[in-house]
Amino acid sequence: MMIEQEYLTPEGLKRLEEELEYLKNVRRAEVARRLHEAMAEGEVEENPEYEDAKNEQAFVEGRILEIETILANAVLIENKGPSNEVRLGSKVTVTEVGSGNKEHYVIVGSAEADPANGRISNESPLGRALLGHKVNDVVSVQAPEGEIKFKVTHISNR
Numbered sequence: 001m002m003i004e005q006e007y008l009t010p011e012g013l014k015r016l017e018e019e020l021e022y023l024k025n026v027r028r029a030e031v032a033r034r035l036h037e038a039m040a041e042g043e044v045e046e047n048p049e050y051e052d053a054k055n056e057q058a059f060v061e062g063r064i065l066e067i068e069t070i071l072a073n074a075v076l077i078e079n080k081g082p083s084n085e086v087r088l089g090s091k092v093t094v095t096e097v098g099s100g101n102k103e104h105y106v107i108v109g110s111a112e113a114d115p116a117n118g119r120i121s122n123e124s125p126l127g128r129a130l131l132g133h134k135v136n137d138v139v140s141v142q143a144p145e146g147e148i149k150f151k152v153t154h155i156s157n158r
Helices: 010-040 048-072 125-130
Strands: 006-008 072-077 090-095 102-108 119-121 138-143 146-156
Touching: 006 010, 010 048, 010 072, 048 072, 102 125, 119 125, 125 138, 125 146
Parallel strands: 006 072, 102 119
Antiparallel strands: 090 102, 090 146, 138 146
């Protein structure tokens, strides 16, 4: 089994480390307290509070494991000086060819992807298409409604 590297920005690494600490030191204790209180009520088979607390415990423990795995395989995205091509960590402005719509993205690893907030994964169709391209290059992306072309209009690698 090959272990997959997780690319993280310094901010993303810090955010995951903070979430892990919160889950281990705060949420675990809260869930344990809920479980203890639900068990103290007696019958656990037909106790919805107990079931809910068990489900929450499973979620918290699963998320802890997920974050620990991401952190164990993390590769820090470091922007080493100026570069005129799109790479992990780049802030990119593209214009949709034909419509003129401008869009701004940061290329991040999949663990940090948040498309609604302009953070797209290097593994997404657009992220993959942009990597290695320069200002004025045009890239094509296959979308459900057909091919969309984007022109790279600005790259920032600071």
